[in-house]
Amino acid sequence: MQIPYTTTAANANKAVKALSLPGLRSIRGRRWRLYGAHINWLQILTMLIVGVVLLPIAYLVIRAVGAGEEGITYLLKERTLRIVWNSLTLVLSVTLSAAIIGVPFAWLTSRTNLPFRRVWLILGLLPMVIPSYLGAVTFIAAFGPKGMLQGLLEPLGVQRLPEIYGFFGAWVVLTLFTYPYVALTVRAALLQNDPALEEAARSMGLSRWKVFWRVTLPQLRPALAAGMLLTALYTLSDFGAVAMMRYNAFTRAIYLQYNSSFNRERAALLALVLVAVTIALLFLQRKLQNGKHNYRIGTGAKRQLKRVSLGKWKWPALGFCSVLVGLGVLVPMLVLFTWLTSRNLLDAVPVNMAELAANTVGVSALAALVVAIMAIPPSMLAVRSKSRFNHLLARLTHLSYVLPGIVVALALVFFAANAVPAIYQTLPLLILGYATRYLAYGVSATESALTQINPRIEEAARSMGLTPTQVARRITMPLARNGILAGAVLVCLHVMKELPTTLVLAPIGFKTFATRIWAMYEEAMLVNIAIPGLLLMGVAALLMTLMLWRDREIAT
Amino acid sequence: MRIMRFVTVALLAILVSVAIMPATAQESGEVLTVYSGRSESLIGPILERFTEETGIQVEVLYGSSAGLAGQILEEGANSPPDVFIAQDAGALGAVAKAGLFAPLPSDILERVPEAFRSPEGLWVGLSGRARVLVYNPELLEELGLELPNSILDLISEEWRDLVGWAPTNGSFQANVTAMRVLLGDDATREWLEGMVANDAQVYEKNTPIVQAVINGEIPVGLVNHYYLFRFLAEDPSITARLHFFPAGDPGALVNVAGAGVLASSDTPGLAQRLLLYLLSNGAQQYFAEETYEYPLVPGVEPIVDLPPLASIEAPEIDLSDLDDLQGTLEMLEDAGAFDG
Numbered sequence: 007m008q009i010p011y012t013t014t015a016a017n018a019n020k021a022v023k024a025l026s027l028p029g030l031r032s033i034r035g036r037r038w039r040l041y042g043a044h045i046n047w048l049q050i051l052t053m054l055i056v057g058v059v060l061l062p063i064a065y066l067v068i069r070a071v072g073a074g075e076e077g078i079t080y081l082l083k084e085r086t087l088r089i090v091w092n093s094l095t096l097v098l099s100v101t102l103s104a105a106i107i108g109v110p111f112a113w114l115t116s117r118t119n120l121p122f123r124r125v126w127l128i129l130g131l132l133p134m135v136i137p138s139y140l141g142a143v144t145f146i147a148a149f150g151p152k153g154m155l156q157g158l159l160e161p162l163g164v165q166r167l168p169e170i171y172g173f174f175g176a177w178v179v180l181t182l183f184t185y186p187y188v189a190l191t192v193r194a195a196l197l198q199n200d201p202a203l204e205e206a207a208r209s210m211g212l213s214r215w216k217v218f219w220r221v222t223l224p225q226l227r228p229a230l231a232a233g234m235l236l237t238a239l240y241t242l243s244d245f246g247a248v249a250m251m252r253y254n255a256f257t258r259a260i261y262l263q264y265n266s267s268f269n270r271e272r273a274a275l276l277a278l279v280l281v282a283v284t285i286a287l288l289f290l291q292r293k294l295q296n297g298k299h300n301y302r303i304g305t306g307a308k309r310q311l312k313r314v315s316l317g318k319w320k321w322p323a324l325g326f327c328s329v330l331v332g333l334g335v336l337v338p339m340l341v342l343f344t345w346l347t348s349r350n351l352l353d354a355v356p357v358n359m360a361e362l363a364a365n366t367v368g369v370s371a372l373a374a375l376v377v378a379i380m381a382i383p384p385s386m387l388a389v390r391s392k393s394r395f396n397h398l399l400a401r402l403t404h405l406s407y408v409l410p411g412i413v414v415a416l417a418l419v420f421f422a423a424n425a426v427p428a429i430y431q432t433l434p435l436l437i438l439g440y441a442t443r444y445l446a447y448g449v450s451a452t453e454s455a456l457t458q459i460n461p462r463i464e465e466a467a468r469s470m471g472l473t474p475t476q477v478a479r480r481i482t483m484p485l486a487r488n489g490i491l492a493g494a495v496l497v498c499l500h501v502m503k504e505l506p507t508t509l510v511l512a513p514i515g516f517k518t519f520a521t522r523i524w525a526m527y528e529e530a531m532l533v534n535i536a537i538p539g540l541l542l543m544g545v546a547a548l549l550m551t552l553m554l555w556r557d558r559e560i561a562t
Numbered sequence: 563m564r565i566m567r568f569v570t571v572a573l574l575a576i577l578v579s580v581a582i583m584p585a586t587a588q589e590s591g592e593v594l595t596v597y598s599g600r601s602e603s604l605i606g607p608i609l610e611r612f613t614e615e616t617g618i619q620v621e622v623l624y625g626s627s628a629g630l631a632g633q634i635l636e637e638g639a640n641s642p643p644d645v646f647i648a649q650d651a652g653a654l655g656a657v658a659k660a661g662l663f664a665p666l667p668s669d670i671l672e673r674v675p676e677a678f679r680s681p682e683g684l685w686v687g688l689s690g691r692a693r694v695l696v697y698n699p700e701l702l703e704e705l706g707l708e709l710p711n712s713i714l715d716l717i718s719e720e721w722r723d724l725v726g727w728a729p730t731n732g733s734f735q736a737n738v739t740a741m742r743v744l745l746g747d748d749a750t751r752e753w754l755e756g757m758v759a760n761d762a763q764v765y766e767k768n769t770p771i772v773q774a775v776i777n778g779e780i781p782v783g784l785v786n787h788y789y790l791f792r793f794l795a796e797d798p799s800i801t802a803r804l805h806f807f808p809a810g811d812p813g814a815l816v817n818v819a820g821a822g823v824l825a826s827s828d829t830p831g832l833a834q835r836l837l838l839y840l841l842s843n844g845a846q847q848y849f850a851e852e853t854y855e856y857p858l859v860p861g862v863e864p865i866v867d868l869p870p871l872a873s874i875e876a877p878e879i880d881l882s883d884l885d886d887l888q889g890t891l892e893m894l895e896d897a898g899a900f901d902g
Contacts, residue, residue: 085898152777166779252764254901262900265629266730267891268656270636355602420636427640431623514595514642515621525624529603530770 049396051383056402058380059442062409062417063281066274069420073271080272081279089276090283093255096176096248097241097287103181104237105230108188111330114323115189116196118314126327127193133334134186135546137503137520139246140539141179141334143527144341146170146250154341175251182334183247184240188233195229196222201312214314235291242284243410245506250527256280257412261506264416274420277413284408338543345536355529357522359537366502366518367545369433373440374448374498378490380441381448388449389456406445414443415510436511443507444497451493455486492553499549502542593619594832597634599627599648599732600819601767608848612839618832627653627732628887634824635660644827645836647688649819650736655885658684663822664830666837673841674858678818681882687818688840689849690856691786692874693737695805695813696772701781709805713741713784713813717756725762726771726783729899733768733786733817738894739884741812747893754897764899776802784813791854791866806874816874818858818881 070077080086114120115127133141148154151166159167170178199222207221208214223230245257252258256276263273316323381403388400418439422430429435459482467477483490505520512521519542526534598605602624609620623630623643631653634641641662648654657663663684671683678687697709705724710716716725728734741750763780765771771783772790787804794800807813821840823833839845846857850864856871857864864870894900 085896085901088901150779152779259900262730263895265626266900267628267895268632268635268888269892270632355606423633423637423640427637430637430640431642514623525602528766529601530767530773531603 048383048387048391049399052387052396052399052403055380055384055445056399058438059403059406059409059445061421062414062442063278063405065417065421066278066281066413069271069274070278073275077271077275081275086276086279089254089256089259090279092173092253093242093280093283096173096180096253096255097238099173099177100180100184100241101234101238103177104185104188105234107181107330108185108233109192109226109230110326111185112189112193112196114327116193118316118323120316120320120323120327126331129331129335130189130327131186132331132547132550133183135499135503135550136183136334136338136543137246137505138179138183138244139250139505139520139523139527140342140535140543141183141338142175142247142250143523143532143535144338144539145175145179147341147345147532148337154344171252173253176248176253176255179247179251180241180244182330184237185330187236187240188230191229191233191236192226195226199225231291231294235288238287238291239284239407242280242287243412245410245412246524256283257410257506260412260416264412264510270420273416277416280410280413281408284410288408338539342536342539342543345533346540348533355525355531355534357517359541362517362519362522362538363541363545365516366520366542369436369440369508369518370498370501373437373444373501374494376437376441377444377448377497378452378494380445381452381490381493384449385452385456388453390461400449403449404446406442409443410506411439411443411504412506412510414439415507418442419510431513433513433516436508436513436516439507439511440497440501440504443504444500447497447500448490448493451496452486452490455489455493456482458489459485495549495553499546502546502549592617592829592832593621594645594829594836595643596620596622596645596647596836597630597643598622598624599630599646599650599653601769603769604853605647607852608840608845611845611848612836616835616839618835620836626730628730628735628891631656631887634662638662639826641824641826643824644829644833645821645823647819647821648732650732650817650884651685651687651820651881652736652739652884652887652890653732654680654685654820654822655882656887657822658682659885662825664825664827666823667834670834670837670841673838675860677881678858679820680822685820685822686837686841687820687858687881689819689846689853690858690871691733691788691817691819692806692856692868692871693733693813693815693817694785694787695782695807696775696785696790696802697782697805698775698778698780698802700801701778705781707781709782711808712811713737713807714753714811716762716782716784717753717760719760721760721782723761723763724781725757725760726765726774726780726785727757727762728765728767728771728784729894731767734784735887735890735894736817736884737784737813737815739886739890740815740817740879742886742890742893743879743883744812747889751893751897754893754899758898758901772802776800787868788854806869814874815879816856816871817884819855 073080111130115123115130120126146153149167149170150156151169153167153170156164156167203225204217204221207217212220243257245261248255249258249261256279260273260276260280263276264270267273384400384403387396391397391400418435419430422435429438463485464477464481467481468474472480503520505524508518508520509524512518517525519538522538523535523542526532526538596609602622606622609622612618613620625633627648627650630646631648634643634646634657646654646657646663648657654663658680665683666686668683671679671686674687678690679685695709695713702709707720707724710721715721738750738754741753745753763774765774765783768785768789771780771785772793774780775783776793782805790800790802790804793802821837823830823837827833841859843859843862846859846862849855850857850862854864854866854868856868
């Protein structure tokens, strides 16, 4: 069985590659080929799409420049530096702890004789479909100073539990909901490992533990780096968990600045710094990863992997998996079900659940479709063109990886309110926001689908008299369809959970599961979160199952 | 393969339904757009009643009073809302100051006493609220603390970690603006920095503060008077109570929630109709009975056991003096009140 979300793992590698600079360097070295060569429609479309991605950044720059000197003094204030520090420490801690949890989990579920491996794997990956804000709000309800756990412990004389708000809460929640990213990428690598290396090391007298450190782990480095990068990007851009845990990281500071002050320039400044930090992170990761190979150079096929027998370690391993699943899946579910069965306190804000569901699924599907279409020109350019300029152009779409939702939303609000009031507070603007934020996911999926098609087939079709458009329609697209669709489902899944973009860009009166959960959290009517929360998780889990299903189809 | 086809068909079906959706929503002609800094649970029901009685659809964007005021300032002449409802006079004053409100006719203005409306006739109060300290008597006793005599006492060491506040909340911000008017900027800044240094617990809104006090997470919190009554109506066994700061204290502010009609509205007639509706005896009764606020229209009385509005010896403050919201926001930000 292949695992779902393989595209996520591929995305990470793409994100890493996206910012490698050989493309840029070569452009400086040679002339713009644009002047001599004709520009085809694919290039024009790609340029337009790149424009969409660059628009928010450009607009933020304009706004930030408007702040002038006052802006610079603001950025150099201790308060701003503290926000940078807060975000960086959170990213570092979450990434490390996600790796510490994710690697053994991946190993246990792929290379050992752990009982019910497949069940643990699926349960262990489920937290990925739970939005961080649901995780945070349920954790606060469960483990807050006077939360449900305290209620259970009350008879034992526990009057209150230690504070969960702040760094600790944000760290725990984000770790629990991001370790699957590490587990997925690492698991894929573990399954591809050549056991011969490990066996050779064992035969030369290394202990099992040493083999793991000196042979297995180095081989995992690229996968681990990719998973950790995904975790870091998620943590930097996450809004829900840090907002609810009241941890003053970038996203929360930007939202507060936007939502409680007249000074929008400062919000733009903070957003730009966040983008800069994200790009710096990608470069750093890229640098750390350079110059290592990790492929086998022997000839012949590699042997089947042998499962490690856990022996008496079976019980601690089962305990480890149970704790993970207990915290990451069971706690949120239990809290939501408790709310579902409790009396609706202060239910003064009725809502039409069917409308919420239609809105949520509708915009997600629409956004997925728009992304899938927008992804085609840059992917074709990247895969089928040999020109370096074209490659660089296509790669620029990957910049959308470094645009957190709150940044995209803020930029588009500024842009629409001032420049194009006609689309301000409309559905198209919301879709544009989603598309900007998630374009790179679509491009990655489409690119990898296209690279799997042998260009000879297309050439043969051309030689038999088909026009390029006919080739695209009759040969390329049918062959790439499944990959593109997988990317669309992934985008759909992400959009469904997206909070800050929806919160800021949604048309007046347009509510989704995500905004409803946020509103009920703000109103402290937590029991009202149960229904939208469970529905959202249900739909997300359904989509994940669909992706799983597809992969199984391929496998058989 | 079949699965993929199913997904494709399902996606397309959804897309079609989404495309049709807005068309069905706009059946009736008259639509009012409202930005509301009052939360949906407080103002939503009465707006719905307005729609039921008049057939005029109301589309509402809910947010924080300051955030929405900022948004209106940013949108300027393109501002989409017809009506701005804020939970404090400060946010209304800021929009009025920017010249974005249209003057209101006297039949609207004269529904409420002069003290509760803009002197230039640009906005009108809809309901009154007093700033109070909500407290949990058991927890206070357990901690061996006495109720403070002044809001200014909350920065003393004994209250470290124990006070709940909502720095992003409009009513609280109006209270800070009032402090600036009464005590001056320096003393106010000192108090704010003291609160931050004292690790006052930050909440998004008033409701979670009251909830936290009831739960015994914190002994006291700075809120508006009416939230507790909503909890008491659900559960009379709640022991939390309200503490009104004594006469003249900057913590004893009486403020209004109010509304104005945007100059950019293309349906000012409908907008004024909404304001008149909110000032009708029926709607004022709603504010008294459902949200436990002070009705502002003479003749309608609060139903809960509250000190009458006139008897609260609020500091001498003209509500229209609270219009420097921007200054207050900058002070809050510089003091680190948004960082909690």
